Amino acid sequence: MGHDALVRDELDQLTQDPLPRLESPGVDAPGEVVGRVLGTADATPLQFWTAVAPGSYLQLDDVVVTRRELPGGEPVTIAGVVTQVRARHEGAQFDSDVFAIADGTLPAQVQEAAEITTTRVDPETYVPPHPGAVVHRARGEARRQALHFDRMERPIPIGTGRDGVPVYLNADFLDGQRGAHVSISGISGVATKTSFATFLLYSVFNSPVLGGDRVNTKALIFNVKGEDLLFLDHPNARLDDRTRAAYAQLGLPAGPFGDVRVFAPPRAGDRSGSPDVSSRLSGVDTFYWTLAEFCAKRLLPYVFADADDERQQYTMVVHAVAAHLERHAQPAEGGGGVSIDGVAINGYDTLVDFVVDRLNDEETRHSWTGSAVGQGTVNAFARRLIASKKDLSRLIRGDLATRRPHEVNTAASAQVSVVDLHNLPDRAQRFVVGVTLKTEFERKEKAGTAKPLLFVVLDELNKYAPRDGSSPIKEVLLDIAERGRSLGVILVGAQQTASEVERRIVTNSAVRVVGRLDPAEASRPEYGFLPQAQRQRVLLAKPGTMFVNQPDIPVPLCVEFPFPAWATRPAEAGAAPAAVLRSITQSADPFAVVGAKSGLSDDEIPF
């Protein structure tokens, strides 16, 4: 508590800092003239075309502004972004005329025109701009207004636009005040979904918009591919001055995450429970569940977390057995094992064998499953339970000391907790994600306040919350999507295809981000927020380019976010932070070692 108060004092000072200046205060005049509204195509209040003046250019995503004088009213400022640009030969009638034109015999004029999609009309009088009206490139204050940044009380930088000027996300739509949750879609490998999610977190943690809550705000990241996210606290050795300048422009320091804890599952077959990571050797904690917890917290349903499982008859057996385990399993003295009906069990394999044995026994079966269950259903359950031994025996332990810290608890952990799943088989991944999210969500439910926030970054959301079927994990994720906003759990979900994710999760996301998409995927209605031109562009988006749609701004903004300032793989990792080095010597809990029964007699020196 004392520590918390100290931190709060520090933070109070921080919050006195003014919000980041978005841009240098603009002059009343917008930027230079780039063209005029053209009159050969309809100009509407929401979309119009601009002829680009000779010697000027407009590219996609440029921000422009024009004005319309109204009789007896104040002038209307119409601002928008360029969503399409075209150039054509005026004076050419036939396709082959281009050769005569290029030959220098046919006079023709190259005329460029840009389609502008309106982002803001101020005051809100929806009149079309007049053909012939001068169109300016929006700079400074005019750009801020065009993109609604001036109305954002708490802007979070998320990268730069095509024009190299910062683009912001309204924190109100991230932290639950007016909306929450982020949905990121894109092809694996090219769309840089995880990088954007971590950059977003970095920006949240390093910009002053969250004020005093910033330090207590936590993030839970599931690492599903490679060991990419295990080095968040290591500086990136390949960071150059250009990247540093990019961070500086966004008002962010260029550095690693300050406070990270990495959790990894125990190595398979290793009795000491050392973490199963290959590249990061220090500062990694092992997570697992004791058999006692497994029984007491009724975690058995998460073993059957496949969407297919829920449709089967044996689901009722699962719940009956889970209830029986909760009722009858007694924690064994000292270790993490249990004893059921007087039988000591100190491993998942033994537990499975024990349960299967009891279910096959005519005398005990009905006390475990209830009377209405047929033998076939019980067998189906037993078959799957036996199959899970291979995947889960390293995660559900009865042989390691209870006192040894082994749970993923963001409240007691560092600011960023990374849970490494990449070495786990599919069933084990589902178990870990399901149980961890359930535990965290219940903790927040009990706390009853939204603050401090917990960001949950989960890739491959389509695996955990598929569109069809239901599973315990999907229930937890739906809970987060629908109630997380008020409980302070913010889901940052990533998936290759939003169309395969439960619709209620996608629709509850206030912020939608799209990286490079598969052509078939881009045409699905889930991406209806993208205008036609952007749907084509997402097929070409290069790594580091994302289209961000937020409720404030009617057009998704094209954003380039800087190269990570933290290491994303072992080769990039700079010097390890001091805390990690310290943890090498302190990683083993001496009391846990002393208390452990496995192998050590009391006479041996435990260190």
Added chain:
Amino acid sequence: MTVWFKDAWGPGYGTSFEVPDEPAPAGEGGAEVVVNVERELPVWEALSPAPGARTPDVVMLVDGVRRIDGGMWSREPDGASHRALAVSYAAGVVRCDLRRGVADLVDSEVRRGLFTSSPTATDLVAGQVRYEVHRVGSPDPAKLPRAIQAPLTALEVHVSDRAGDDAGLLVLDGPLRSRRHLRNAVGYTKTQQESYLPAELIPVVTDLAPGQRTPVFRRGTRWASYSWYLRLPGPRGAPWSGIVRVECSTEVGDQAAIELADVSAVTLPRFASTPYKDARAPQNLVPIGGLERRLRALLGDPRLLDRALSLATRSPAPVTA
């Protein structure tokens, strides 16, 4: 004050007479022809361009367009009525930079005139445009369209003068007329209404192969000029198909005229248009065709001008008792 009434009929119907495209210069009929400028008579034959002749880097072409926006009738104070034509006309210059491969409209000017024999007519303002009055002596309505030619030619001369003189060849649409002071200028006549050559030399013209020209000859007394015929590439049809007549000023002298003839013979075929793109192919040169399209666009929308004229000449609504 003249009161105007606009013809309800479109101008295309109201003027039921053909406007000769290039009226023959007056007073040249039966003019003296000197054929032995380049070749003596017995060996007067088709010539291919001299081997040294090459296309200049910059070629400029001048042309004008006109359009009758509306036909009108006046009511004079004395009760008489005169015909009038509201005409838009424009002239422009295309600068073809063949080395860079850029053709630009470097100069253009649009004017509007009210051609009438009405003695009391003043400028007619229709909407945003003003038709300047051009008084025509003859009260014959059939003579009015021809009266447009003089101001149009004057406008063409005006823009040609401004065009600058860096062109290796300046092609003026139609006869040279009063533009003979321009450097490297040639007049370009698309339609041959009369043969300038004695009948025994006509086969030399009709037998020209594409890209070939006749020897230079001199013709005329008052508007004397050097001329030569040239066949442009294109489908062979009638004997005179693809034949154009090019002329230049007599002030340049025999030798310079022959050099210009060679330059035109290597340059103009390159500009020849193709039949499916231009109804006057191949004689209507590609840059001229493009220029005319641009100029017509500059004349404004005919329907818009028609409406403006109707509004400007609208009589007050009759009051019904």
